[in-house]
Amino acid sequence: INKVTVETLKKMKATENKISVLTAYDYTTATLIDQAGIDAILVGDSAANVMAGYETTLPITLDQMIYHAQCVGRGIEKALLIVDLPFGTYQSDARQAYHSAVRIMKETSASAIKIEGGIEIKESVKAIVNAGIPVMGHLGLTPQSINQLGSFKLRAKEKQEAEKLISDALLLEELGCFSIVLEKIPSQLGEEVSKLLSIPTIGIGAGNKTDGQVLVIHDLLGLNPHFKPKFARQYATLHEQITNAVSCYVKDVKEETFPNQNESF
Numbered sequence: 001i002n003k004v005t006v007e008t009l010k011k012m013k014a015t016e017n018k019i020s021v022l023t024a025y026d027y028t029t030a031t032l033i034d035q036a037g038i039d040a041i042l043v044g045d046s047a048a049n050v051m052a053g054y055e056t057t058l059p060i061t062l063d064q065m066i067y068h069a070q071c072v073g074r075g076i077e078k079a080l081l082i083v084d085l086p087f088g089t090y091q092s093d094a095r096q097a098y099h100s101a102v103r104i105m106k107e108t109s110a111s112a113i114k115i116e117g118g119i120e121i122k123e124s125v126k127a128i129v130n131a132g133i134p135v136m137g138h139l140g141l142t143p144q145s146i147n148q149l150g151s152f153k154l155r156a157k158e159k160q161e162a163e164k165l166i167s168d169a170l171l172l173e174e175l176g177c178f179s180i181v182l183e184k185i186p187s188q189l190g191e192e193v194s195k196l197l198s199i200p201t202i203g204i205g206a207g208n209k210t211d212g213q214v215l216v217i218h219d220l221l222g223l224n225p226h227f228k229p230k231f232a233r234q235y236a237t238l239h240e241q242i243t244n245a246v247s248c249y250v251k252d253v254k255e256e257t258f259p260n261q262n263e264s265f
């Protein structure tokens with residue numbers, strides 16, 4: 001098996017092959033999506049939401065991200081493993097960012113890290129790249145800044161914010177990022193940024209002209225009936241199957257039809 005590398009992703013853009021990315025947080029899911037042919041797996045800090053049940057991504061710690069990344073790493077044979085640096089582990093200065101990224105690289109089998117922001121985190125990006133660690137940027141809706149943004153609405157609708165996003169994207173490319181996630185921005189801007197950059201853009205709610213797409217695996221599988229964002233496509237409604245399976249089990253236990261003779265010793 002040919003492992004996917006950051007160079008593979010760059011070549012995919014150059015040859016106009018779209019890049020598929022999904023999140024995962026555990027071994028079993030990682031095994032399944034790796035075998036199904038995903039190009040890259042992101043251990044997102046969305047683990048704070050879908051694994052831990054928090055409202056925002058802010059509470060998750062570096063230790064917790066490392067635990068999830070270790071679990072996912074054991075399930076991967078082929079896909080590129082990218083891990084989010086969580087809130088508060090890279091924004092203050094370059095040294096802090098360097099030490100956080102080095103912990104991810106030493107303690108997990110990750111090949112890259114992802115951080116949110118543009119010019120504000122310039123020194124952090126530089127320090128991590130200079131350490132030989134591939135960095136994925138993340139612009140547009142950056143959930144770690146939710147308290148500043150005020151809502152999870154579409155970003156960069158207005159000219160000023162769109163222009164800043166473009167200059168941030170160019171800066172991240174210049175600093176040596178290997179790819180950039182574009183979250184929840186107008187399709188036209190997603191297309192424009194993707195054309196401007198030579199590194200691949202990975203979109204989520206950024207239209208179909210980015211160089212790749214990323215989704216949270218829970219959204220694709222339909223695990224949460226109460227969360228159906230416009231940008232996600234539900235390829236399954238597993239919440240129904242899981243609820244149904246569990247209620248059948250409960251009924252069978254109550255009625256003593258489980259276990260039956262074949263299931264007993």
Ligand code: KIV
Nearest residue numbers: 023044045046181214
């Ligand atoms: O944490 C996450 O899942 C992400 C993706 C949505 C890009 O950052």
Ligand code: NA
Nearest residue numbers: 044045046084
């Ligand atoms: Na994230």
